[in-house]
Amino acid sequence: MTTTTSTQVVIADSLTKRFGSVLAVDSLSFALAPGTITGFLGPNGAGKTTTLRMLLGLAKPSSGTASIFGRPYPELARPALRVGTVLEAADFHPGRTGRDHLRMLSRAVSLPDARVDEVLRLVELDAAAGRRVKGYSLGMRQRLGLAAALLGDPELLILDEPANGLDPEGVRWLRDFLRAFATGGRTVLISSHVLAEVAQTVDQVLIINRGRLVVESSLEQLTARVGGSVRVRTPERAKLQQALQQERIESTAVNEQGLLVHGASSEKVGDLAFEAGVPIHELVAEGSSLEDVFLELTAEPQP
Amino acid sequence: MIAQTRAELLKIRTTRTTAGIVLGMVALILLFSLLSGLLTKAPNLTSTEDQRGLLSVGSLAGVFSALAGIMLVTNEYRHGTIRPTFLFTPRRSQVIEAKLASGLLAGIAFGVVGEGLGFAIGYACLASRGIDYALNSGQTTLLLVGTLAGVALWGALGVGIGTVVRNQVGSIIGLLAWGFIAENLLFAFVPSIGRFAPAHASDALIGLTTTHLLPAAAGGAILLAWTIAFALTAVTLTAHRDVT
Numbered sequence: 001m002t003t004t005t006s007t008q009v010v011i012a013d014s015l016t017k018r019f020g021s022v023l024a025v026d027s028l029s030f031a032l033a034p035g036t037i038t039g040f041l042g043p044n045g046a047g048k049t050t051t052l053r054m055l056l057g058l059a060k061p062s063s064g065t066a067s068i069f070g071r072p073y074p075e076l077a078r079p080a081l082r083v084g085t086v087l088e089a090a091d092f093h094p095g096r097t098g099r100d101h102l103r104m105l106s107r108a109v110s111l112p113d114a115r116v117d118e119v120l121r122l123v124e125l126d127a128a129a130g131r132r133v134k135g136y137s138l139g140m141r142q143r144l145g146l147a148a149a150l151l152g153d154p155e156l157l158i159l160d161e162p163a164n165g166l167d168p169e170g171v172r173w174l175r176d177f178l179r180a181f182a183t184g185g186r187t188v189l190i191s192s193h194v195l196a197e198v199a200q201t202v203d204q205v206l207i208i209n210r211g212r213l214v215v216e217s218s219l220e221q222l223t224a225r226v227g228g229s230v231r232v233r234t235p236e237r238a239k240l241q242q243a244l245q246q247e248r249i250e251s252t253a254v255n256e257q258g259l260l261v262h263g264a265s266s267e268k269v270g271d272l273a274f275e276a277g278v279p280i281h282e283l284v285a286e287g288s289s290l291e292d293v294f295l296e297l298t299a300e301p302q303p
Numbered sequence: 304m305i306a307q308t309r310a311e312l313l314k315i316r317t318t319r320t321t322a323g324i325v326l327g328m329v330a331l332i333l334l335f336s337l338l339s340g341l342l343t344k345a346p347n348l349t350s351t352e353d354q355r356g357l358l359s360v361g362s363l364a365g366v367f368s369a370l371a372g373i374m375l376v377t378n379e380y381r382h383g384t385i386r387p388t389f390l391f392t393p394r395r396s397q398v399i400e401a402k403l404a405s406g407l408l409a410g411i412a413f414g415v416v417g418e419g420l421g422f423a424i425g426y427a428c429l430a431s432r433g434i435d436y437a438l439n440s441g442q443t444t445l446l447l448v449g450t451l452a453g454v455a456l457w458g459a460l461g462v463g464i465g466t467v468v469r470n471q472v473g474s475i476i477g478l479l480a481w482g483f484i485a486e487n488l489l490f491a492f493v494p495s496i497g498r499f500a501p502a503h504a505s506d507a508l509i510g511l512t513t514t515h516l517l518p519a520a521a522g523g524a525i526l527l528a529w530t531i532a533f534a535l536t537a538v539t540l541t542a543h544r545d546v547t
Contacts, residue, residue, distance in 0.1 A: 057393050058386060059545040074393035085390050091383040093318060100317040101384075107310035108391045148387055 009034050009156055009187045010055065014064035017050050017211075024050045026211040027064065032189060034155075037182045039202035039219075040191040043298050047211040048191045049087075052160055056085060068156065080109050084149030085158045091145065094134035098125060098144050101133065106151050119147040138165030146174075157181060159190045163197045175201045195294040200267050209298040222293065223265040230261040230269045233282035243276035244269070257281070307392055307401035308408075311375065315409055320374050328367035328413065332421045336360045340428025348429065351437045352512060355446060357428070358438070359509050361414075361421025362450045365457035368413040369478055372406035372461020377471035385546060395541045402462045403534050410458025414451040422447065442510055445519055449509035452523060456530045460501065463533025466541060490515070501529045 010032040017025040025047040032038050042048050053059040055066045057074035066072065073079055092101055102116040120126040123143040128136065136144065142162060149157060157178070163171050178188050178201055192198045195205075205222055207215040215222065234240050237259050244251050244261060249268075251261040261269050266285040273280050315321050339357050347353055379385040392398050429436060438446065461478070468474040482502045490497030494515035497503055506513065507522025517525065 053546070056390060058389060059547075076393075079393060080391045083390075085387075087386050087390075088383060091386050093378060093382045093384055095318050095320070097317070100313070104310050104313045104317065105387055105391050107313055108307050108388070110306045 007034065008032060009069065010189060011067050012051070012055065012064070013066070015051060015054055015061050015066055016063045017047070017054060017059065018062040024211050025054070025061075028208065028211070028213055029064075030206050030213065030216060032187055034187050035182060035185045036204060037178060037188040037190065037202045039195070039198040039205040040189055040208070041195055041198070041205055041294065041298075042191075042193065042208040044193050046193075046208045046298070048193075048208065049160055051208070052087065052158060052189075052191065056083075056087075056158070078109050078152070080105070080154070081152035082154050083156045083158065084152065084154035086142070086145040086149045086162055087160045088145075090141075092133040092141065095132055097130050097132055098136070098140075098147075099129040101144065102148055102151060105148055109152060111151055115151060119150045122150060123147045139167060139170045142166055142170070142174075146177075154186075156187045157189070159188070161191055161193070163192060163194075171197070196291055199265070207294065207297055214297050219265070220268070223263065223268065229286050230264060230266045231282070231284045231286050232259045232261060232269060232273075232280060233257050234259065234273070234278055234280050236278045239276060240273055240278045243272050243278065247272060260286075304397055304401060304404075307397050308404050311398075311401045311405035312408065314378075315371065315375055315405060318374075318378065320378070321371060324367050324371050324374070325413070325416070328364055328417055329420060332361055332363055332417055333424065335363065336421050336424035336428070340425050341432075345432060345434055348432075348434050349437065351442065354425075354429065354437050355442070355510060355512075358422050358425040359446060359450060359511065360425065361418035362453060362505065362509055363421070364413045364417025364450075365410075365454045365505060366478075366482065367417070368406070368410035368454050368458035369461035369464070369482075370475065371409050371413065372402075372458045372463075373465035373471070373474045373478065374461075375402050375406060375409075376462055376465030377469060377474050380469045381471050389546055396538045399462075399466060399534075399538045399541050402466075403459045403537075406458035406460075406462035407455050408458075410455035411451065413458065414454030417454060418447060418450040445510040449505075449519060449523065453505035453508050453526060456526050457501075457505070460526075460530045460533055463530065463537045466537035467533065499525055501526055504529065 008031040012028055012030050015025055015028040028051060040048055050059065054061045055068065055073065057072060068083055069076060076082060099116060099120065102119065103113060106113065106116050120129045123146050125140060125143050125147060128140060133141065142165060162174060166174060182188050190198055190202065199219065202219055204218045205215065206213060232240065235257060237253060237257055240259060241251050249261060249264045251259050254260055266283055270280065270283055339360065348357060379388055388398055389395060464478055465474045468477060486497065486500045486502045489500055490503050498515050498517050503516060504522040504525035507517040508519055508526055510519050516522065
């Protein structure tokens with residue numbers, strides 16, 4: 001750990017937050033490597049938002065430390081140029097236009113108004129930029145929040161429940177956007193209370209429950225842990241099996257077109273088939289799904 | 304600090320609330336100036352003190368600059384924009400200092416408009432009714448400069464009040480209840496203490512000579528002291544409070 005410390009983008013070290021007698025975050029430690037997309041998961045009230053607030057210097061930890069790019073967030077010079085954040089969809093004055101919201105933020109870090117128009121185009125909000133935010137849909141507000149996060153062209157994005165209120169098209173747009181963002185070696189931390197929402201986006205997951213880290217693993221490992229299988233129907237069964245074998249994924253043929261894939265997510269199987277150019281007629285996750293495991297890991301202990 | 308102040312000034316300019324506050328100020332000063340300038344009987348407008356009362360109606364702008372200052376802070380907490388504000392400028396003292404400076408600058412603008420309007424109407428009323436202007440140049444200067452300084456300081460004081468209280472309705476009610484009720488009661492019953500209260504300090508600053516008021520310079524110093532006290536409290540509290 002010590003040898004890699006300097007290269008980690010985000011480090012949480014025994015972060016703890018107490019509100020009176022309630023332990024909201026309990027000795028949470030994790031590190032994010034550059035170029036990764038990490039899902040920060042847990043049910044509502046697990047301590048996700050409190051953790052993000054401590055990472056960003058909005059709340060003081062009761063004990064433990066958080067650093068971003070090697071320093072506590074408030075000590076970074078003009079942190080908005082390195083870290084982009086979307087905390088909640090509601091952080092706008094309803095009477096201010098979308099453009100003015102971005103302009104007031106860009107002024108604070110001396111960015112030109114031209115940058116405001118750039119990010120508005122990037123999130124496809126340029127047409128609505130002159131309207132007051134109170135007329136925006138939830139999806140538009142999410143995109144305005146994302147535009148604010150992108151103003152400084154950051155290397156790290158921290159998003160708190162960004163998929164809330166997005167329609168399926170918006171979720172897909174966000175997924176593609178984040179994928180493209182991370183391919184350039186940039187890093188994303190994305191929180192959600194629904195694993196399925198981010199399963200297709202993230203490389204690794206941090207799952208917390210009642211303020212404690214319960215799982216830190218790659219999505220692949222988590223999927224293997226599921227132990228479920230994926231049933232596939234394809235006219236090119238042999239070709240798909242070959243592609244799976246190259247990724248060391250086991251599968252058994254069940255009939256002429258049917259295949260049962262073990263220890264891989266349906267997302268992974270679908271992606272591999274696509275890369276191999278294999279047409280898929282049916283793709284079904286069987287047994288316990290990722291969501292089942294997530295619910296199991298984050299369940300309230302039975303009395 | 305300069306960048307943040309530019310951001311804060313933009314915040315003031317880009318909400319309709321500010322336009323509403325300015326309109327309210329203009330309407331109220333217009334109304335009071337015209338009423339007292341036209342309806343007061345001529346013999347009651349001849350003394351220096353009478354005319355100073357008429358010509359200082361514009362100092363009501365202080366209430367509105369304080370409201371604008373309160374809004375500059377409480378709007379951010381009410382609508383959650385304080386989070387992006389602190390994420391873009393995590394040294395919170397810089398944000399509060401920029402807001403104080405912006406409150407002061409907005410206060411100067413309010414003062415110029417409010418006092419300009421009040422003085423012009425009052426003066427025009429006197430002239431049109433053939434009443435001789437009774438203030439000497441020193442008194443006129445004190446009235447104009449004192450009003451401007453007072454209204455500007457109330458803008459910063461509003462920022463301080465809004466930061467300490469944070470709740471928008473609470474701040475506004477607190478300001479009005481204190482300025483129009485509590486402080487008047489205090490001054491009426493315990494003038495030796497009441498004259499050190501901020502609204503009566505600003506009355507003294509513009510040259511009003513009501514019994515028990517402090518001399519103008521002392522009034523200005525006391526109002527400045529109140530502003531600094533609130534500013535320091537605001538910076539200190541903001542540094543230590545979590546943002547939820």
